[in-house]
Amino acid sequence: MRFRRPGAAPPADDVADPARGIELRGVGHRYGERVVLDGVDLTLTERRVGVIGSNGSGKSTFARLLNGLVVPSEGRVLVDGLDTRTQVRAVRRRVGFVFQDPDAQIVHPTVAEDVAYGLENQGVPPDERAARTAEALDRYGLAGHADHPAHLLSGGQKQLLAIAGVLVMRPARVVFDEPTTLLDLVNARRVAELIAGLEQQVVVVTHQLDLLDDFDRVLVVDGGRVVEDAPPGPAVAAYRALMAVR
Amino acid sequence: MTLTLYVPGAGVVHRLPAGVKLLALVVLAVALFALPSVTAAAAALAGVVAVGLLVARLPAAVLTRQARAVVWWLLVLLLVHAVTTDLRTGTHVALRLLTLVLAAAVVTATTRVSEMVRVVERLCAPLRLVGVRPARVGLAIAMALRFIPVLVERADRIRAAQAARGGTARGVRALRTTVAPLLVQVLQMAHDVSEALDARGADDDPPPRRRSPEVP
Numbered sequence: 001m002r003f004r005r006p007g008a009a010p011p012a013d014d015v016a017d018p019a020r021g022i023e024l025r026g027v028g029h030r031y032g033e034r035v036v037l038d039g040v041d042l043t044l045t046e047r048r049v050g051v052i053g054s055n056g057s058g059k060s061t062f063a064r065l066l067n068g069l070v071v072p073s074e075g076r077v078l079v080d081g082l083d084t085r086t087q088v089r090a091v092r093r094r095v096g097f098v099f100q101d102p103d104a105q106i107v108h109p110t111v112a113e114d115v116a117y118g119l120e121n122q123g124v125p126p127d128e129r130a131a132r133t134a135e136a137l138d139r140y141g142l143a144g145h146a147d148h149p150a151h152l153l154s155g156g157q158k159q160l161l162a163i164a165g166v167l168v169m170r171p172a173r174v175v176f177d178e179p180t181t182l183l184d185l186v187n188a189r190r191v192a193e194l195i196a197g198l199e200q201q202v203v204v205v206t207h208q209l210d211l212l213d214d215f216d217r218v219l220v221v222d223g224g225r226v227v228e229d230a231p232p233g234p235a236v237a238a239y240r241a242l243m244a245v246r
Numbered sequence: 247m248t249l250t251l252y253v254p255g256a257g258v259v260h261r262l263p264a265g266v267k268l269l270a271l272v273v274l275a276v277a278l279f280a281l282p283s284v285t286a287a288a289a290a291l292a293g294v295v296a297v298g299l300l301v302a303r304l305p306a307a308v309l310t311r312q313a314r315a316v317v318w319w320l321l322v323l324l325l326v327h328a329v330t331t332d333l334r335t336g337t338h339v340a341l342r343l344l345t346l347v348l349a350a351a352v353v354t355a356t357t358r359v360s361e362m363v364r365v366v367e368r369l370c371a372p373l374r375l376v377g378v379r380p381a382r383v384g385l386a387i388a389m390a391l392r393f394i395p396v397l398v399e400r401a402d403r404i405r406a407a408q409a410a411r412g413g414t415a416r417g418v419r420a421l422r423t424t425v426a427p428l429l430v431q432v433l434q435m436a437h438d439v440s441e442a443l444d445a446r447g448a449d450d451d452p453p454p455r456r457r458s459p460e461v462p
C-alpha cells in the first residue's frame with residue numbers, strides 16, 4: 001500500500017497534456033535475447049488507429065506498450081506526456097485495454113459485479129458505482145443479465161462484458177488486442193459497431209481487415225518493425241502484398 | 247460441482263444484509279447442536295424450507311439440487327449411527343446436516359457474491375495490522391468462484407478434443423493426459439488474468455478515506 005502524505009503533490013497527472021497523444025520514442029523491446037520490436041518512432045493522435053501484421057510480428061507487444069503492461073527495453077512511451085515507465089498508474093487510468101480472450105479478463109462471478117470491479121479500484125463511491133454500472137450494462141445490451149453468472153454468457157456477450165468493464169472506467173483512450181478473433185460473424189460485427197461508436201481514441205490490433213475501413217491510420221507491423229504507416233486502403237494493400245510473397 | 251448461485255429477487259430475504267444472514271447461519275448451527283432433539287431439528291428443517299420457498303421465493307430446484315448432492319452422505323451417516331448407536335441418533339444427525347446444507351443454500355442463493363465478499367473483507371479488517379489486505383482476500387474468493395466453472399469447461403474441452411482423436415484413456419492415465427494440458431492452459435490463463443487485473447487498476451489501492459463504508 002502506498003501512503004500519500006496529506007498536502008503532498010498529487011500524482012503528476014496535472015502535467016498531462018492530452019493534445020500530445022501517444023508517443024513512442026526510439027522504442028525497442030526484447031524478451032531475453034529475442035528482439036520483438038525495434039526502432040519504433042511514432043506519435044498517435046488520430047482517433048482511429050489500426051494495427052495489422054502476421055502472427056508473432058509483435059502486435060500484442062506493441063499494444064501492451066501503450067498502457068504500460070509492457071515497459072520497453074529501449075526508448076520511451078509517453079501517453080499525454082506521461083511516461084509509462086514512471087507513471088504507469090496515471091497512464092493506465094487514461095488507457096483502457098481489451099484483450100482477445102474475454103474469459104481471462106472477467107474476474108468476478110457475476111456480470112454486474114465484474115463491471116463494477118474497475119470502479120472499486122478507482123475508489124468510486126458505492127452509489128455512483130451502482131449508477132455507472134447499471135448505465136454501462138444498459139448501453140452494452142447486458143441489462144437483463146446483471147446478476148447472471150459470467151460463465152453462462154455466450155462468447156459475444158462475454159466480450160461485450162469485458163468491454164463494458166473497461167469503458168465504465170471512462171478511459172480517454174482504448175486499446176483493443178484482437179477483440180473479434182474469437183467471435184462469430186454476428187458478434188464480431190456488434191463489437192465492430194461498438195468500437196466505431198466510441199468517442200475515445202481507439203487503437204485496434206486486428207486480423208479483421210474490414211473493421212479498419214473507416215480508420216484514420218493503419219500501421220503494418222512485420223518482424224518487429226512498423227513497415228507501413230498509411231490510411232487503411234494503401235496500408236491493407238501493402239499488407240496483402242507483403243503476405244503474398246511469403 | 248454444487249455451487250449455489252445467486253437467484254435474483256427483491257424479497258425481504260434478499261434485502262437482508264449479508265452479515266445478518268451469515269450470522270443467522272452461525273446461530274442456526276449452534277442452536278442445532280445445542281438442542282439435541284429430533285423434533286427441534288425437524289422443525290428447523292421445515293422452517294428453512296419454508297423461508298427458502300415461501301419467503302425468499304426460490305425455485306424448489308435450488309434446494310433439491312443441494313439435497314441431492316448430499317443424499318448419499320446423509321444415508322451413510324444414518325446407517326453408521328443406526329448400527330453403532332441407534333436409529334434416532336442417526337435421524338437426528340442426518341436432519342441436522344440437511345438443515346444446515348439447505349440453510350446455506352438459501353443464504354448463497356439470496357446473497358450476491360460481492361456482498362458476501364464484503365463481509366469477509368470486514369471480518370479480515372483487523373488483519374490489516376499484520377499486513378493482510380482485506381480487499382485482496384475478497385478478490386481471491388470472488389476469483390475462485392469465477393474461475394472454477396471456467397476450468398471445468400476447459401477440462402471438458404480437452405477431454406472432448408482427445409476423444410475426437412480416438413483418445414479413450416481411463417482412470418489414472420486419463421487424469422494424467424487431461425491434467426498436463428490443463429495445467430499449461432491454467433498457467434497461460436493466470437498470466438493473462440494478471441495482466442487484465444493490472445489493466446483494470448488492481449494495484450490502484452484507493453486512499454483508505456475514499457474506500458467508503460459499503461451500503462449492504
Ligand SMILES: Nc1ncnc2c1ncn2[C@@H]1O[C@H](COP(=O)(O)OP(=O)(O)O)[C@@H](O)[C@H]1O
Binds near residue numbers: 031055056060
Ligand atoms: N512474454 C513473452 N516472453 C517471451 N516471448 C514472448 C512473450 N510475449 C511474446 N513473445 C514473443 O514475441 C514475439 C511477438 O509476440 P506478439 O507481440 O504477441 O506478436 P503478435 O501479437 O503479433 O502475434 C513472438 O515471437 C512471441 O513468441
Ligand SMILES: [Mg+2]
Binds near residue numbers: 059060177178
Ligand atoms: Mg497477439
